[in-house]
Amino acid sequence: MPAKTLMIMGTTSDAGKSTLATGLCRLLARRGIRVAPFKPQNMALNSAVTVDGGEIGRSQAVQALACGIEPHTDMNPILLKPNSNTGSQVIVQGRVLSNMDARSYHAYKPRAMQAVLESHQRLAAQYQCVVVEGAGSPAEINLREGDIANMGFAEAVDCPVLLVADIDRGGVFAHLVGTLALLSPSERARVVGLVINRFRGDVALLQPGIDWLEQHTGKPVLGVLPYLQGLHIEAEDSLSQGAALPAAGAVQRLRVVVPALPRLSNHTDFDALRLHPQVAVSVVRAGETIPPADLMVLPGSKNVRHDLDWLRANGWEPAIHRHLRYGGKLIGICGGFQMLGRQLHDPFGLEGPAGSSIGFGLLDMETTLTAHKRLAQAEGRLAFADAAVSGYEIHMGVSSGPALDKPAVTLAGGCDGAVSADGQVLGSYLHGLFDHPEACQALLRWAGLQQPAAHDYRAERDKHIDRLADMLERHLKLDSLGVLQSADFPA
Structure with a gap:
């Protein structure tokens, strides 16, 4: 039986794609499902060495740990490591190909897509479920041609998509409605649900907006995820501001x-x-x-x-x-x-x-x-x-x-x-x-x-991943999708 693939996309960068994918990986692994992470294309300077001696984005390595498996180069077949404002080192299936500027990489994308599909196919043959993380936003019009990171990949493998938006930024309804409006009809059709991330307060006060959103878009809101204070999930490519919070008590620091x-x-x-x-x-x-x-x-x-x-x-x-x-x-x-x-x-x-x-x-x-x-x-x-x-x-x-x-x-x-x-x-x-x-x-x-x-x-990092999975268990209505129910996966 071929693996089921679910892709997570965001309305913006840092909407919560990596965090949601990491929590899903742990949640599914807890349910006894053999699950693997995947990101077709990653632009990040945080990377990790894999069990097969290659290099992938750090977020996929952490997601592999959440699955209880070793990181592998197939989990992130294309890694771009920026070394200037206009160029990056291009790593394909764990190995350095060359340095390319944006135009050269755009011309290379058809070949990159071949590597992406090969890696996904190998993972799909080994696991019951593949949780895919998109990059940036699928509504970036200037990057639609030859896209391999978002809807271009989802269309190629015909997988459903969850769309997540960060309410902490403000304008969450505009983010979701606007993103859907900029997708093609076939792309919009494969969005099976919406997720609102980092909510603070009484969710009942948000309900009128959720009702309007579901009626206006025709898409169910599958979860309003609360803001988790102090959650630590290794960042894909961002560095937090300032100093750490002081410890309680008279502790030498x-x-x-x-x-x-x-x-x-x-x-x-x-x-x-x-x-x-x-x-x-x-x-x-x-x-x-x-x-x-x-x-x-x-x-x-x-x-x-x-x-x-x-x-x-x-x-x-x-x-x-x-x-x-x-x-x-x-x-x-x-x-x-x-x-x-x-x-x-x-x-x-x-x-x-x-x-x-x-x-x-x-x-x-x-x-x-x-x-x-x-x-x-x-x-x-x-x-x-x-x-x-x-x-x-x-x-x-x-x-x-x-x-x-x-x-x-x-x-x-x-x-x-x-x-x-x-x-x-x-x-x-x-x-x-x-x-x-x-x-x-x-x-x-x-x-x-x-x-x-x-x-x-490392033990503390694992506790934070469990905390994230616990939250998703309570607040994400995944079973209503019919694509990630434990009963759908043979032992």
Whole structure:
């Protein structure tokens, strides 16, 4: 029996597509249904390494975890990683194809669609249900021709669609009615239900609007989902504003500061710190004052030389030296690690114009960008502490120099990163550096927290997914669709 496919589209970006898909994946898995996530095309700088050694968007990796399965490249066959305002690195079924500008990618879309349909077909042969997440909005008129991310895909595989809108933005009825009005008749017909997301207040006060909406559109409102305060689901490609909320009580808190680089990648590296009860994370944007900190973290970047220039233009170089002079600690992850060296070379123009840049010179090493991208899941131990660490590598640079003789991490296949001679600066290619409870505890102690609590970020992430599924169980009338009832799936 072929898998049933249900697609979730949004009236806007950040309407709740990823969140709804993640919750549905967990809800269906609880019902004993073999379910897999899918996103035809994803534009995001948050990515993950899959079980088959490829790269996909982070949101699909989290959705796979919600399903209780390993992430696979078929779950996100096309990944676009922007490296400028007009171009992206194009990744097809987990592997880098090339850098393309918007026009070149538009011409490539027919071939991209072939890869999308092949991947979906393989998933449909292995699972009972495929939950598909759209991208942006299906009503983006300028992107309709050759569309592979929204209705173009839904039409190709003939699947039903749920349309979700965020009431927290305002204008939710206009969003839903306007989106439906801009669809073709066949596209409009495959929308089987509407979902209103992030509602606060008494739903009875919304009922007259719901009645009007159902009568005007002919589409049932299948759920009004309440706003879940404090819900944490790893973001697809957005970085939340400001600092974390303070913990209750007199708790010593480690102050962590992270620059919001223009091409920041894999900011989910800091989610474990954001949720730690003894850590306060501040994200500093262009033009903002860099606050005092115990720990500064330079994150990954999709255009390291460009973001290095941005840091200098925004006063980070003197701030880093002042921070270290007063005894603060500094961690660089992936691209941030490369910035800590003496020089960074991009001889082939892989991330921008070919050339070299002077690094911060805090580690005696240099990095050369190469066309080969290293993709690997990794486990090991921190070299300076008896603590397990696990994560993944996604980078194109090769670093060399005496600094690497004092590594930060010891892995099964060798060593990674570096620690400065004075012990104040640490760099690593390992994403997810703080995710393992032992590593997080050891790194916070190194950074100056006297008694860091053991905090299992992965277990907490799983609790948030369960909380989301619980909410959908109560507020989403999926069984009325007739497409996701447990009885429809053979054992």
